Amino acid sequence: MTPDPTLAQAMQDARQGRLSQAIQNVRRVVQRQPKNADALQVLAFLLTQAGQAQQALHFLQQAIQVAPEVPAFRNNLGTALVQLGRFAEARPHFEKAIELDLKYPMPYLGLSFVCTTAQDSAAALRLSELGLQLRPGWPELMQVRASALEAADRLDEALATLDELIRLRPSDPALRPNRLMALNYTCRPARELFAAAREYHALCPPAPAWPVEESARERPLRVGVLSSDLRTHSVAFFLEALLHSRPNRWTLIAFSNSTPSPKDPLTQRLRPRFDEWIETVALDDAALDEAIRGRRIDVLLELNGHTTGGRLSALQRKPAPLIVSALGYPNTTGHPAVDLRLVDSITDPPGAEAFCTERLLRVDPCFLCYTPPADAPAPALPPEDAPLTFGSFNFTAKLSAPTIALWAQCLAAAPGSRLLLKAKSTADPSHREHLLARLEAGGIDPARVELLAYTRTMTEHLGLYGRVHVALDPTPYNGTTTTCEALWMGVPVVTLAGDRHAARVGASLLHALGREEWVASDASGYIGTAVRLATDRAELARLRTALRPQMAASPLTDAAAYSARVFAALAEAWRSRSA
Secondary structure, rough: OOOOHHHHHHHHHHHHHOOOHHHHHHHHHHHHHOOHHHHHHHHHHHHHHHOOOHHHHHHHHHHHHHHOOOOOHHHHHHHHHHHHHOOOHHHHHHHHHHHOOOOOOOHHHHHHHHHOOOOOOOHHHHHHHHHHHHOOHHHHHHHHHHHHHHHOOOOHHHHHHHHHHHHOOOOHHHHHHHHHHOOOOOOOOHHHHHHHHHHHHHHOOOOOOOOOOOOHHHOOOOOEEOOOOOOOOOHHHHHHOOOOOOOOOOEEEEEOOOOOOOOOHHHHHHHHHOOOEEEEEOHHHHHHHHHHHHHHOEEEEEOOOOOOOOOOOOOOOOOOOOOEOOOOOOOOEEEEEEEEEEEEOOOOOOOOOOOOOOEEOOOOOOOOOOOOOOOOOOOOOOOOOOOOOOOOOOOOHHOOHHHHHHHHHHHHHHHOOOOEEEOHHOHHHHHHHHHHHHHHOOOHHHHHHHEEEOOOOOOHHHHHHHHOOOEOOOOOOOOOOHHHHHHHHHEEEEEEEOOOHOHHHHHHHHHHHOOHHEEEEOHHHHHHHHHHHHHHHHHHHHHHHHHHHHHOOOOOHHHHHHHHHHHHHHHHHHHHHHH
């Protein structure tokens, strides 16, 4: 079939911002030539750009029916399914594309990503290696490989891969976020992490300045919330408290950058708190910028930073006058468009400004407020005949060498004690093997360790704290949700206050609870506190019933006071800007 020049013109129209016109023109081609696979593919691509991913799937499936042996069509369908979060459905299409042509590189990228999300890091690493043999130095696949290495707790190798990628393309700021996120799990000096953020800052274009409106100082504000985690996710457990109430006549608009999940229970609770809810996952950076700008947002709360789903790249042109990094990322973003970071005086004491590209907006006594699950079971002690059990339900990437050394000494000081670890990544057999080897190298006998992966429900997950006597916080990247969960279930948590925000979140949470005595300033204090708590069965029994009421009466769960403090701080930041 002779190529239709309309298709080339449609792609040019789309690039020049005439997307609706391009879609209409290609629809006419498909109507005239329903078996024109190229037209079906182009139409699907344009519909995806327009945020109509479900319609795009229909035309991709039609293209495969017309030309089932074309690997690119299979790959495109897999990619569209990934964009919709339908990873399990995408996998066989990528596999078929590879089967049709082993030397076609594109499906290796998609399949590596799908395997990483499915906790199959061994397969992801094998596929990424094959893909990179076909296309050496492929940036997107190198980043997926780094993510698979990070998921497998092979952090040094992940960083080496990212360093090599940056060496190949040193001036590309898009290659920096993965490395910035990974560095938070390391024990490298805080100044090194800040230097990496400054390098990213220097590669980004300067943010344009917004004119100051003198008359706007006291008017009701329009606040946007940009996040990929407006669903059952750790960030949403803390955002819910922020949305408890708002100043009179203020407007709240959500920009949700994840696959739409209207049946998700937390999404269902969050949506009514907003005046408008915008799905942005299918929008490119320019369209997201326009979506924010077009709704006249005054203050944009950006909740991802460099975590998965982050859209800092869409903020290059600064679509709101005041942009605030909050809740999701435990460090300076380094992004020129981000004005403020929401912190407190414990996570970021005086002097922390030296390690931030943003100004610090301190909201004391704690920059977080937890919303406990309504269906949490009652706190329960382990059985009397159960061995003394230390526990951590944190990502295993947080189990740094110093963390393992601390835990090894806790176990050594409490003969017969055990360590219970729960993390999704341990569902991957290769990851379990690697983790146990790391623990053993750090002085922990694998025979004293139990690894758990999944539970079906949040209630079952929280119920597992009934097997833990004392929760151990990792360092230098503390737990957050896991700390709050443990405390709500009556389990004391021991933390080591470190030299950076991520290493002081535990201290902030415990201070807000009124349990400063569980915050250690050095390793010996950490070990001594953990063992003292674990071996005082009477105190553990008392805490198991006392901690939840104490937490319920503390600033750590006082949503009304917290939302009032944060919105007051945002109002003052706006007034200061407009002064």
